[in-house]
Amino acid sequence: xxxxxxxxxxxxxxxxxxxxxxxxxxxxxxxxxxxxxxxxxxxxxxxxxxxxxxxxxxxxxxxxxxxxxxxxxxxxxxxxxxxxxxxxxxxxxxxxxxxxxxxxxxx
Amino acid sequence: xxxxxxxxxxxxxxxxxxxxxxxxxxxxxxxxxxxxxxxxxxxxxxxxxxxxxxxxxxxxxxxxxxxxxxxxxxxxxxxxxxxxxxxxxxxxxxxxxxxxxxxxxxxxxxxxxxxxxxxxxxxxxxx
Numbered sequence: 001x002x003x004x005x006x007x008x009x010x011x012x013x014x015x016x017x018x019x020x021x022x023x024x025x026x027x028x029x030x031x032x033x034x035x036x037x038x039x040x041x042x043x044x045x046x047x048x049x050x051x052x053x054x055x056x057x058x059x060x061x062x063x064x065x066x067x068x069x070x071x072x073x074x075x076x077x078x079x080x081x082x083x084x085x086x087x088x089x090x091x092x093x094x095x096x097x098x099x100x101x102x103x104x105x106x107x
Numbered sequence: 108x109x110x111x112x113x114x115x116x117x118x119x120x121x122x123x124x125x126x127x128x129x130x131x132x133x134x135x136x137x138x139x140x141x142x143x144x145x146x147x148x149x150x151x152x153x154x155x156x157x158x159x160x161x162x163x164x165x166x167x168x169x170x171x172x173x174x175x176x177x178x179x180x181x182x183x184x185x186x187x188x189x190x191x192x193x194x195x196x197x198x199x200x201x202x203x204x205x206x207x208x209x210x211x212x213x214x215x216x217x218x219x220x221x222x223x224x225x226x227x228x229x230x231x232x233x234x
Contacts (some may be wrong), residue, residue, distance in 0.1 A: 004153075008137075033217075033219045043226075045221070047222045049215055050222075056222060091219065092219030095156065096156035098153040098154045099154055100153040
């Protein structure tokens with residue numbers, strides 16, 4: 001199983017600041033199969049990024065995905081009020097696995 | 108637009124079978140090309156992929172792929188006449204208590220691109 005470890009566990013930032021979220025895989029991940037999701041309380045996860053860096057439909061360009069191999073990053077350039085949520089990375093290598101999440105809190 | 112909705116009992120007794128159905132609207136499972144998936148989420152942990160069923164419009168047959176850790180207890184099936192797919196998890200324990208989501212995967216050929224989700228349904232395993 002390809003285990004995904006996300007860091008930090010919690011990120012406390014102010015509106016307008018940049019958030020950098022990390023996802024490290026225990027085995028190399030194909031760039032086509034790395035995705036990021038946002039989840040708010042009581043809601044289903046929402047697809048933000050797929051294929052490492054492609055924004056899903058309707059996702060604003062302040063969200064950027066990057067990385068390769070075992071190290072991937074989600075960057076939110078300027079935090080808006082609606083961005084405070086939990087973020088998960090996910091990979092597919094025949095089976096899907098998710099990371100444990102990073103919570104982005106208002107400082 | 109495509110919408111998914113989960114339904115099923117919110118309470119299941121230990122050792123019994125958890126059964127949920129996902130109803131798809133706005134698209135036909137018969138059109139093929141998507142991986143119809145189940146995911147569960149225990150609050151405070153990362154989501155856990157349960158498995159998917161893929162329906163081929165060419166062969167008019169379905170194939171399944173399951174999380175290895177659940178495979179021995181799991182069945183995912185499709186009912187194309189009702190445009191639904193379902194999950195059955197046998198011999199449940201308290202560890203199976205979670206919010207269960209159905210989702211669509213595979214748009215554009217990208218597996219792991221879960222772009223449409225149901226609202227989720229909470230299942231509690233308790234006597």
